[in-house]
Amino acid sequence: MTDSDSPFLVVRALERRFGAVVALREVSFTVERGEVVLLLGPNGAGKSTLLRCIAGLARPTRGGVTVAQQDVHRDANARSHLGLLSHHAFLYEDLTARENLRFAAQLHGLDSVAERVEVALADARLTSRADSRVFGFSRGMMQRLAIARATLHQPPLLLLDEPFTSLDVAASGELRERVRGERDAGRAVLCVTHEPGELWEVTTRVIVLRSGAIVTDEPRPDDLQAFRARYDALVAE
Amino acid sequence: MSIFRMAWVIAAKDLRIEYRSRTALHTATLFAVLVLLIVVFARDGGTVSLATLGPSVLWITIALASLVTLNRAFMLEREHSALDGILLAPISRSALFLGKWLANLVFVLVVLTITFPLWILFYGVAVTPALLLVAGVALLATVGVTAIGTLFSAIAVRTRHAELMLPVLMLPFLLPPVYFAAQATVRLLGGRPLDELLGWLRFLLLYDIAFAMLAAMLFPVVVDE
Numbered sequence: 001m002t003d004s005d006s007p008f009l010v011v012r013a014l015e016r017r018f019g020a021v022v023a024l025r026e027v028s029f030t031v032e033r034g035e036v037v038l039l040l041g042p043n044g045a046g047k048s049t050l051l052r053c054i055a056g057l058a059r060p061t062r063g064g065v066t067v068a069q070q071d072v073h074r075d076a077n078a079r080s081h082l083g084l085l086s087h088h089a090f091l092y093e094d095l096t097a098r099e100n101l102r103f104a105a106q107l108h109g110l111d112s113v114a115e116r117v118e119v120a121l122a123d124a125r126l127t128s129r130a131d132s133r134v135f136g137f138s139r140g141m142m143q144r145l146a147i148a149r150a151t152l153h154q155p156p157l158l159l160l161d162e163p164f165t166s167l168d169v170a171a172s173g174e175l176r177e178r179v180r181g182e183r184d185a186g187r188a189v190l191c192v193t194h195e196p197g198e199l200w201e202v203t204t205r206v207i208v209l210r211s212g213a214i215v216t217d218e219p220r221p222d223d224l225q226a227f228r229a230r231y232d233a234l235v236a237e
Numbered sequence: 238m239s240i241f242r243m244a245w246v247i248a249a250k251d252l253r254i255e256y257r258s259r260t261a262l263h264t265a266t267l268f269a270v271l272v273l274l275i276v277v278f279a280r281d282g283g284t285v286s287l288a289t290l291g292p293s294v295l296w297i298t299i300a301l302a303s304l305v306t307l308n309r310a311f312m313l314e315r316e317h318s319a320l321d322g323i324l325l326a327p328i329s330r331s332a333l334f335l336g337k338w339l340a341n342l343v344f345v346l347v348v349l350t351i352t353f354p355l356w357i358l359f360y361g362v363a364v365t366p367a368l369l370l371v372a373g374v375a376l377l378a379t380v381g382v383t384a385i386g387t388l389f390s391a392i393a394v395r396t397r398h399a400e401l402m403l404p405v406l407m408l409p410f411l412l413p414p415v416y417f418a419a420q421a422t423v424r425l426l427g428g429r430p431l432d433e434l435l436g437w438l439r440f441l442l443l444y445d446i447a448f449a450m451l452a453a454m455l456f457p458v459v460v461d462e
Binding site: 052058080088099104149 | 316317321323324329
């Protein structure tokens, strides 16, 4: 099997325990480039823990995660293929928007840092506030900057952890278009959410977790309402 | 990019943030001045001379002011979970440790630079070339203290009561360098022969090497969940 034949993200028999509590049980799936996968489940199902394991922020108790055939927990380079956008912005309030992006670019070892940062600021419509400290930013500006930070290195796999939390209608629409753009550019998106409707139109696959285990992994059904009814049955204890 | 280049990127970011806010610097310096003054007023002037107390007070002050500074090291990574942003980057955990250690070393040395002349002033320490050697001892002690402090502040920040946790974790580990440095300072200010000093400097060097290695080895385990 060549690199191009291999799934881009491989989650293999992942198990994560917190003492006696099993947060993830034998979770296995793959994601290909160009896919937008929704990861659904009730509170406490293990969605965010799974995303943190995939991002290399949490070590699994058993099993493993490879991105572009590199183990995210053993090979630091594997993380260059990942971007994570969560309800935390990963920003420093005492740095300006430009300094935050420059720091992120340097951490990723990018070349042409100044040019990339200017383009990212323009895309985020923050050029006029580039030298303002993040401290005074509104929630919407912070989120736009967080998106710019997460995608600055153009990661082939974008991980989203409830990214629509506290976004207004306009910002949600922008994020949806961004995800569509990522998919159309052949990049993969894995999104943890409680509300499948936010990204339903651009989604290609749906995975549902319950009590740390996958209960369904299927292509996105056409009918959202029918899926919602089935979802309630799937996650019922 | 090399581990040292990445460490510098992280340290430069911390220094820039501290330069803007001056939170740790102002707090630690004020704290150091207060400790120096409290001991001056609390001592029994008839039985204990300032010269006798001087070396111990200097090291107690430096140790406690370091705690205030070190507490800040990872607290600034807490806002908006910025630490996760660093851990997501394709850099080794060792680069993060080195960067944080370097920034902490600079912060503590700045506090030391401000505290040192005040200590000379308040405790009537004679200005002699021996003070340069005391400053050298301070640098030696600070290297080890900030290494272990960087590790413990990374542990403390993951707990709910980080501000309380760091002193509890750190103080037992501050005892050896405070003791070694105070002993070396007593001998330096007393004009004792170099032979008497070397043993304490060796202990300090050993502490630096041992705890810097230990901290560097344990740090990746500590920052990963």
